Amino acid sequence: MEKSATASPVAKQTLIGQRIKKPDAPDKATGKTRYINDMVLPQMLIGKVLFAGRPHARILRIDTSAAENLPGVHAVLTGKDAAGLKFGFVRDNVALKDRVRCEHDEIAAVAAETEEIARRALELIEVEYEDLPGVFTPEDGAREDAPLIREDFPGNKSLSFEFTHGDLAAAEAASDFVVDNVFRPHHVTHCCMGTSCAIADFDYNGKLTIWTQTQYPYNYKMDLAPALGIGPGDIRVIQPPVGGAFGSKLDVYPYEPIAALLAKKTGRPVKVIYSREEEFKASPTRQAAIIHMRTGCTRDGVLTFRSADALLDNGAYTSWGPTIPVIMMRTISGHYRVPVVDFKAQAIYTNNPYAGSFRGYGNVQTTYATAQQMDMLADLVDLDPLEFHLKNAQKSGEVTPQKSFLRECALTECLETAARACDYSHKRKAYAAQRDEPGRYKKGIGLASSIHNAGGAKIHKSDGIGTILKMDDYARVTVITGASEIGQGIDAVITLIVAEELGVPLEHVTIVNNDSDVAPWDVGVHASRTTFIAGNGTRRAARKAKAQILNAAEKILGEPAEELELRGGSVVRDRDGTPLIKLDRLLRQMHFQAVPELVMVTDYYEPKSEPEGAKHVSDHSAAYSHAVHIAEITVDTLTGEITVDKVTVAQDVGRVINRMGLEGQVEGGIAIGLGYALSENMRIENGRLRNACFRDYKLITAPEMPPLDLHFIESDCAEGPYGAKGISELPTIVIAPAIANALYNATGVRIFNPPMSPETVARAIHERRTQPTSDKAAIDAEGLTLKTRE
């Protein structure tokens, strides 16, 4: 078609906020998608790892000769093959160990032609150990006489963090009420449905290609290199589709350098893939901690201070887990208007499995404490918790003691929306009144909220992203982006934004984001940042392309570029939508004219956030967001079983981009949070995981998923793409304390050591009945100071 003057006008319409299907969903729903777990390469060998199976020991002797002689075995590696190749956050880890510091320590690895041969080879490796006394809690590790886990870390001390603001003593003196509790958040793990897997292959120029599940491909190169003694530039990272990540793939774990070392030794590609049992034992955990928290307020219900002293269970090695205080302290200092803050955290080496990062990143543990203490203080002041929360809620423009700038703050709106939607105040009173009435089943309602970074977190030197956008002669768009897809749906968001800006059909957008040799740099999928950062990057790149196209159209059509728009696959006149030329035709004309031009633009977007800094006083995210969850539950007071009947959610999302993806992230995030709250628990006894299977480590299943009433508050973030904020961690963070507060409303008991399993809840209810004492009764006579029992 020529200049289609006869074509009907194309009306202005937006895709922002629509429901967009995930582009990769059809292949996934038909089993066509080739996950890393499914991959087979020619000549590929299978690598398997020998785990120590004991928490702390010296290796006296290791004999691999029988394994090496087994037909079909191509390589056997032990600690000596990785000696000195230290990696990890504080360079305290090696791929293969010469001493045992935790149950899943990798002692030896084999590469063989089949998995069966590899397994038999492992059985042939003889190891003689001398077991050592271990450290299994951070308190024990911190004792002066504790066995030393690492000679180079005296006192078993790993990372420590501190932040103080204001005069704590004065704030305490000015407090009419203080709640003081010790919370003990537990170990849980990610349970990605696709187990951990890596495939490594060296070429004869010494360059490593590694197919991995990583969610931070560029810094991954930097982190993997020292484990192999090669340069980061000699690593190419390919990210095939993965079966979930949730933060678990934000570090290098030993199986990855093991695959590479085996590949190096054999000259062939080597695949290491975990069984479910290995996955449970060798995966990172959400960090367990002991958090001593105190919060004060005046008798009018105004917060005066919050202090927290946390001992973190580092585990045997330092991954990203022990850095969670960076986020914990933002909640301690920023969850409601807290004028005085005192925060200390010390991570302690133990012989337990080591902690990594996990969706919610420290805020899950922290909010479990802060949100319960808010509820407890409201009770003491005798205010409806809603009123208490509203009284202390920040408003837009406020700055927290750590200098988080809450440019658009919708906390009040979230609180009011959620409470109104489920008739919170009325139900809370009614259920509290029924608490001590006879009857086995008790209803409860609980409100919790939290704050989280919603525009990345500048814990690296840059929180940016590179984007390359190109168009071909048929108006097909390819976006080459650093943004990783781990199932969360950035593919749909990028597609939607390109279609929005360039007026092309959704299905004409292709994303290339799985090869570090091709796509430009990005920090990775974490910190609720990808829609925000990659969304901005994509929009900026698309707008550059659009400007180029409209300028070319001006020359070719003779109409001013500023009066033109891209809609429905055509260049149109903006004011009336009249199509002037098909986009593909225009692109061909641009390409094949006397002075040819192709549309291929680049962009590097760096958000306006400040580096975290050693003092932790900086506006470290480009946006912050709040969510409120109200849980309605039924408690079986006999068995302690909690049934979640309904959850009402109000979350500040800035602006809805892909409504379907947003809902899915919130629903899925809540499911992980529900498991944390109610059933998931790594039973680690003396360093050994006792429940390394789904039968004994219980995830939330379909029948346990409550109905959700979702309310998205659109605060229109000035920095976000179309006003959007990052959204995916808050759902996991807020649900557990909402249930804990509902449990209190229903039964009068509080659980400080999650999960709120039937056993724990039943025990607490029984204790309360046999030693009746309410929060108020525990107030000591003189100073209205509450010391709630641990």
Added chain:
Amino acid sequence: MSVETEIRFKLNGREVSLRVPVTMKTLEMLRDKLGMTGTKYACGEGECGACTIMIDGKTVNSCLMYAVDCDDRELVTIEGLNTPEGLHPVQQAFVDHGAVQCGFCTPGMVMQAHYLIENNPDLTRAEAQRGLEGNLCRCTGYTKVLDAVDAVAGKNTCRSRC
């Protein structure tokens, strides 16, 4: 080497005959011998449902069933639901309703959903919830999966081959 035996069965409508070790599980046979990687390994112990396939019209965890037990039976895997022309209605509903995120549990979830819909013309949401209890998902929180099932249930649009 373990003892092998010859088996014959129907897989997604086609006759298959092959030799398998007697210790081999159906899941391994599908993935490692036949290259049918749509069926997923996620636990190998019958606890997660990712390897769900249909045998003689009933869903099973293929990780628990020995391959030799497939002899003379009819198997349908996730690859057998769609046609070259397009997705099966249950698959399409999963796509349309956002029931797919990482997608690793999806093939098993689709097979189980298909089975539930086929065998209960009046499938309610509560029944679907109960029927999908054995299929773990870490991404979606199940809500959109149930929305997808709701959209297809009772419409009698499934084109079962079993």
